[in-house]
Amino acid sequence: MPRATSRRSSRGYVPGLLALALVLGACGAGQPDPVTEQGEGLHSLYLVVFWLGFAIFAAVEIAIFYMAIRFRRRKTDDDSLPPQIHGNDKLEIAWTVIPAIIVVVLFVLSWIQINDVQKVSAEPQLTIGVEAFQWQWNFVYHDETLASGEPVTVKGALPDEIPTLVVPVDTLIQLDLSTEDVIHSFYIPQALYKLDVVPGLDNRFDVTFTKEGRFRGQCAELCGLSHSQMVFWVEVVSAAEYEDWIAGTKSEAEAELLATTACKPSGTKVEVVAKDIKFDKKCLAAPVDSPFEIVFDNQDEGIDHNVAIYTSEEAVTAGEKALFQGEIFKGVDERTYDVEPIAEGQYFFICDIHPTAMTGTFNIAPEG
Amino acid sequence: MTATALDREDWELPDSFEDEGGMSMPVMGTVLFIASEVMFFATLFGTYYALRAQASQWPPADVEELPIFIPIVLTAILLTSSVSMHGAVWGVRNNNRTVFVSSLAITVVLGLVFLVGEVFDALEAGFEISSGAYGSIFFTLLSFHVLHVTGGVVFLAYLLFGAAAGRFSSRNYQQVESASYYWHFVDIVWIFVFTTLYIIQ
Amino acid sequence: MATTEVRPEAPATDAGYVTAPYRARWFRWFTTTDHKEIAKMYAVTAFFFLLVGGTLALLIRTQLAAPEQTLRLPGLEVTEQVYNEMFTIHATVMVFLFLTPMLAAFGNYFVPLQIGAADMAFPRVNAFSFWLVPAGGIVLFLSYFAGGPAAAGWTSYSPLAGPQFSPGNGVNLWIGALALLGMSSTLGAINFITTIFKLRAPGMTMLRMPIFCWNMLIQSVLILFSFPVVTAGLLLLWIDRNFGGAFFDPANGGNVILYQHIFWYFGHPEVYILILPLMGAISEIIPVFSRKPLFGYKAFVYATLAIGALGTAVWAHHMFTTGAIDVKFFAATSFLISVPTGVKMFNWTATMYKGKIQWSAAMLFAIGFLSMFLIGGITGIFNATGAVDSALHDTYFVVGHFHYVLVSAALFAMFAALFYWFPKMTGRMLNEKLGIWQVVVLFVGVNLTFFPQFALGLQGMPRRIATYSDGLGWGWLNMLSTFGSYLVSVAILLFIINFFWARKRGAIAGDNPWDAYTLEWATTSPPPYYNFDALPPIRTERPVFDANHPEIAASDEDYDHRVSSSTP
Structure with missing residues (x-):
């Protein structure tokens, strides 16, 4: 049927398409190499759909252009009309049934993969909470707790604190997604997977990373102003490195806690320095049921400071009376305040002149 | 592609463009x-049942059981108005002016009574549109029904003035027929609203 | 082009011939109820909004051309907020103010003509439907002067579009605009359905009706069953925003996913609403320029019915990644809908087989449509799997996919229809050479714009992001895409030039310059008020062809059979 003219015109087209196909095929048909067990299944389905789709695309596209070129009206043509063909029922049935069979096959393959990615294990090896908020992520390691009972948490914040989700390789991990504000979507391109984080829904999915490395993740559902900045990293490491990381993060967190809210008393002399409208310590401590002294060194020249202890932060804003109020004086100078015994508990200290900039926790606890 | 000179001998313009069989255009x-409108209300009812399906308690604990007496009376009024509307169509179709005008008038009055009753009853409920999902869908369903009844009453009142002026007859009553379909529809919606909000609760 | 017969003046005294009531020219546009004038107003309004939405598209593409940039133009800095507003308004304008009214324009002009009617069933309702469109546009753009427009995407998912996260008037006005535009479409749909059922000329049975009218009919049914749903859903959002409702507030017993169900119950049929009439136009154009009848007329009708029916059962494939739906069910229906769509592709291709295809601009645009729609359709298969979609959803792959359908394919089909029908609407021909240039520029342009987006999506670029990091390798693909979008605007500019040129200097068209088949070509160009002074006998789906080529009708073996079998 095709004559020389038409073969010539489609000759450049076919090799061109094949070349394109080879290029695409060489790099996973455009999709990145999967780094998870679940992703491998998805990728193989993707390849099936890709090549099938490509075959259909090539066949139909060639048919369209072949028809358009082969049966074009030529200058030598007379005005007579071509044969008036109204249709062919057998052809109609054929091109209804054959595509129907193809999509049924594709549906069965999809069914298998959908089952695979929707599997949620009752006993994952590791469960990590993913908290999405406008506009960053927190990763909460529920299985690893600090002395205070709080779980180990990696926190993200705009603009620069991009959180990293550190996970061990070849481990069945369950990610438990939650949010309190709008809908987000937890998306790791190289896992070939995403799941929406929906307020009011308990969405979770299983993932087993099979390759070590650092992979990028991003929110995929429009969540407001800084949606484009909701980026995170996933770092897949060996089991040993993961243990090290957990241990390191834990001790860092404990130390941080100690420095900010969990400091312990040692002796009846408490030293604190004010400089550049800041206290040098976020946490002070004194022994219970015993008088103690605060040695306060004001190094801000010509600026008033003091140290005052309140029952809580709310007590300051509510205008309650201080448990202890040190004398206000200008720097550079030093005072030693004598403080009456205070009952055991966690208190709040401030500089009365700078009640928002200069604050900290004051612990009264048994010594040792 | 030369177009041959057209032989227009057998061309003609039909007397009437409209296909006379079946329903008239209006x-x-x-x-x-x-x-x-059915799709519109279906969405609202779908919302009601979706919200109900996911609630742990429906209606919520702090909502008192709604008294059912007034809604039953309202239902009776609206059903009666559907009958009188049907009477109006019968009247105009048979050129019975007395039946037509009086039935239409009765329908308008019953519609107004129903409206007053529906609004009054809704205001008696011990919760608001802003008191949770239950209150939101309760008042939304009721308000949109009230709006549709209001539209129907206005349309019927307009027809009543026309009827009083003798504008309709057995050969010209498409508007009356249309209004009657609409009125029956509003009536059926009320049956669903009533069943959903007051009986099933 | 051969000469065509110039018909003598229509006898003005004939009983069936009606002249338009006299009105001052400027006044006429505000009061007309003539379907052809309303159609022209629809078309001009739609084209205006194409330019508005297109300008926004160019700004969006320019912002994305390079990584980590903030576009600064005199008087405009594309901040995150501005970017979010731009893509929200871009999509809303393109869907509701450009494509929908443009299809209403084609439908308004050609449905009455193709079925041999004098006007639409309800001419005044028709005029009202039109005037709701500029009203909706004004309400939407008022938001720019009332504290800034909506920025929650054209989907306006709650809770992002709710009172807490989108305070201000933007979303309220957006809802108001959509309610007006929805009402316009719904009234239009009622009008089209009634027109098609009641006003067909004697002899025009349903199975002799042009495929374009069939597609308008199915489109109208889809509109009738989907627009009221979204109107109700948006009212619920409105109540949440303004009266303390809790429909979509999970803290107070509401359901976030419910909004998505309501929105996509409308949103997916909307895609078919936007493409069916264009498919109809293509089904008119390909046979005329192939000089053959449409291959498989009945198959087209059934395929369109199947698409319409299945189109209402696939909506949740937009929600595959929510974790709250039955993925398998919606994967199955989404796969199935590709079958009737494929049937159409095959029939269009087969129509060209053994034809004498005239390479007019309209036909080349139609071929472009086939080629582009194929890409849009096949990339849809990836998403339909439900599984592969978990990588592709909400990335530029999806952006590429639906732009191939709603921009590449839709623009090709729209220009095909404009080149085909412009002579009928104005009495003059568009410039063919310029048209062919436009085909080439548009073809290169859309492919350059949207093909790189598949690669970007596969690499993980999410949609609706204001910018992206350097070092991801996305820069050059985005640059290509941006360059392509400029080419698309050049193609549109070529059409505008062609339009104004042809209005003054285009060749006189005559009644039937293409030797086309359907009834709109049985009257003058442009047709008179009330359209026809006489109609040919209608015995097949090609009444004008039969009148022009009695020799074919006589020699066609099937002819008698077809005439008798399609008699009601």
């Missing part, structure tokens, strides 16, 4: 409009 337009 009635078909009304029926299609009602179809779109």
